[in-house]
Amino acid sequence: MIATTLGHWALTLSLVISIYGLVASVLGARQRVPELVRSGRNAIIAVAGLATVASACLLFLLLTRNYQVKYVYDTVSSYLPTIYVVSAFYAGQEGSMLLWMWLLAIFGAVVVVRKRSWNEELLPYVAAVVAGVAAFFALLLVNMSSPFELLPMNPGEGLGLNPLLENPGMIYHPPTLFIGYAAYTIPFAYAIAALVTGRLGSGWVRGIRLWSLFAWLSLGIGILLGAQWAYVELGWGGYWAWDPVENASAIPWFVGTAFLHSVMMQERRGMFKRWNIVLATLTFVLCVFATFVTRSGLIQSVHAFGQSPLGYYFLAFLAVVLGLVISLMLYRREEMLSTRQIRAFLSREFSLMVAILALVGIALAVLLGTLYPTLAELLTGRQISVGTGFYSRIFSPLGAAAMFIIAVCPLLAWGQSSSRRVLHALVIPALVALAFGVALLVAGVGPGHAVFGFSMCLFVLVSILIEFGRGWLARKRMTGEPYAVAFLRLVNKNHRRYGGYLVHLAIVIMAAGVVGSSVYKTDTTLSMRPGESVPVQGYTLQYRDFQIQPLPAKQRFAVTLDVSRGNRYLGAMVADKNFHWNVEQWVTEVAIRPGLVEDLYVILSGLDESGLATLAIQTHPMVTWLWIGGGILLFGTAWAMWPRSRERRSARRTK
C-alpha cells in the first residue's frame, strides 16, 4: 500500500532529520558555522514537510476507509459521516501524536522562516529545541504507536468512532486544544535559547509574546469548546465535572495565564526572569502531560503504565526537560537576578506577583487533586476518588482572591501608588457591589456565598468599566476629540492594555455564569404519557408525540415536547436517547433551549412502547454567560495581539 509505506517512511525520515536538525543547529551556533545553522533551519522546514506528508497519508487512508490499517479499523466505520472520518484523525493516541508533531513542526517552521534581527542569536537554539521535541514525538510514532500499522488481513468493516464523539465538539475541540499545546513549545524553546545564550533580557520575551498569547487563546477556547460539548452530551456532568482529562487541559491554561502576566513583569520591569523560565517550562511540560493523560489513560489507573511503555517514555522525556532546565538555570543563576525590586505593596508589581501566585496555586491544587487518586493507589493499593467538593473548596477562595486582584491590579501604577488614590478609585465599585448584594439579600435571593460571588463579579465589572471610562475622559480632555473618536483612538493606541481589560471583563462574565449555574441548578424527574401537560419551574411542557425507530447505526428513541411559558409558546423540543449497535451503548442527545437567564434542559431517561416517557427536566441558569464570555475573551485576546500601527511600521522597515 503506497500511503502506508510513504507515511511510515515520512515519519522515519522526520525522526532522522529532526535529530540532525538538533545537532546541526547546536553545533552551528556554538562553532559559528553559518552553513550548519542554515542547514538546521532547513531541517525544521523539512520536518514540517514530512509531517505534512505523513498526515496527508493518514487522512487519505481514513477517507478511503482502508480497514486493513489498524488505526482506521479502530476509528472509522462505513456509516460514519465524512466529517467525523476527518475528525477520526485525532480520535486515537497515534493520530493525536501525529497531529501534535505536525502542528509543532509547522509552528517551528514559521518561527525559523520569519526571523527578526533581534533573535538571530537565539534562533538556532529555538530550532534545536523544536527539533528535539519533534524527534521525541517522531520516535514514539515510529517506534511504538505508529498510525500506519497494518492488520494481517482486511476486516472489511471498522469498529467506528465512539458515538459519544459524534458531535460537532469532536470537530473543533481537540484540534483547538492541540494547537494550544503545540504552540506552547515555542515559548519553551525561546526560554531554553535564552538560558543557553545567556541573553536573558527582554529579547526572548519579545519573541514569544504573540506565541504565548496565541497558545493561551487556543487552549482557552479549546477548553470552552470542550465544556460546551460536555454540556450538550449527557452523562458528563454539565459543562465541567473536574474529571482528570478536563483538569489536564485546565492546568496548563492556569500556568499559562500566570506566564502571560509574569512576562509582562520582565518586559516592563526586568523582573521575574527566573519565574518566566520556570513558568514557560512548566506550561510546556503540562501540555505534554495533558496529551499523554488524555490519550493513554495514565491517570485513570496506574495499570496503564504497565500495559504500554508510553508512560515510561513520557517520564524519560520529563526527566530530560527538567534536568536540562534546572542545570541551565543553575549555570545562569547570576544573570537571572532582577534589575529592580518590588518597592511597595500598593504597586502593580506586587499585585501581579500575588495574581501569579494565586494562578499557580490554583494549578497546583488541581494537579494535586488530579494526581492524588493515582498516587494513593500506587502507594496504598486502594482506590480513592477526589470529588467535586475538594475542587470547589479550593477553587472558591482562590477564585475570589483572583477576582479581587483583577479589580485592583489595573488601578495600581508601576512602581508605587498612594493608598488614598487607590481607595478613592475603589469606592464606587465597592458601593455598587454592596448595594447590589444587599438588594439581592433583601429580595430573598440566597444563599450567602452566591450573593457574595455575584457582588464580587459586579465589583470587578464596575471597576473595569470605570477604568475604561477614566481613560476615555482623559483622552477626551487631552485632545478635545468627539466622544466616539476619543474612545476608538484610546483603545486603538493601547491594544495590550485594553485588550487585557476586555479579557478580564470576559473572565468576570464567565465567573458570574459559573456561580449562577452551579448554585441555582434545578432538577425534576417525572413520567409523562402522550398528550399530558405538566408545569415545571415556570414552564409548561406538553407531550406531543414519540418515535421509536430502527436506523442503520442505531435504534432511535425520541420524544417531542411543546414548551410554553405563561401564555407564550416557546417552541418544540426533541429529546433523543439512542442505542448504538456498534458499541452496544446508550447515548443521550439532550434537548436544550438556551436563554440569557437560564437554559431549559430536557433529558430522556426512558421510553417504552406505549409512549410512557421518563424525563429529567433541568434548568441551568446563566450557562449562556460562559459562551458570551468566551466570545469576548476571543475578541479581547485578538485585540491585544493585533500589532499597533507603530509596530507594523517598524516591522515594514526592518524587512
Next chain:
Amino acid sequence: MATLLVVLMILVVLGFVGYPLLQGIRELEAPALPDLETQEAYADVEDLELDFRIGKLDAEEYETLRCSVTPEADDEIERRVRALRAQRKQKRAARTEAAAPGRCAQCGASLDPDDLFCSRCGAAVSQERVCRHCGTRYDEGDRFCVKCGKPL
C-alpha cells in the same frame, strides 16, 4: 511505485537540508539590535502618561516616577528630537540654497534675470520680483535694489 516515491522523498529532503552545507555562506551577519529598548521605554512613558492623565498618579508621583523609571526613555527621546532637529535644519538649508536669488527653486541651476523657465529642469521660474543678488523683493519699475543697491 511506493519505493520510487520514498526514494524521491528522501532525495528531496536530503538535498534541501544538505544544500546550505555545499553552498557556503558568508559569516553570520552581526545581529543588528533594533531600538527594542527604545520601544519599551516609550511604552513605559506612555503608560505613565496615561496613568497620570487618568488620575492614578498625582503630579509629584508622576514626576518622580518619570525621572526614576525612564531615564533611558528620556535620553532616547532627547536623542531623537536632536536628530529630527538636525534633519529639519539640513532640509531647510537645502531649500534656502535651492531658492537662492538667481537660482532655480527646483534644481538650483543659475538663471538669467529674464528667464521664464529653467534651462536645466524646465521648471517655471517664479514671476515674483526678487533681487537676484540679495533676494529682496522689488516693485515694478524699480531699477536698483533698495537693499543692496545693485542694478536689477
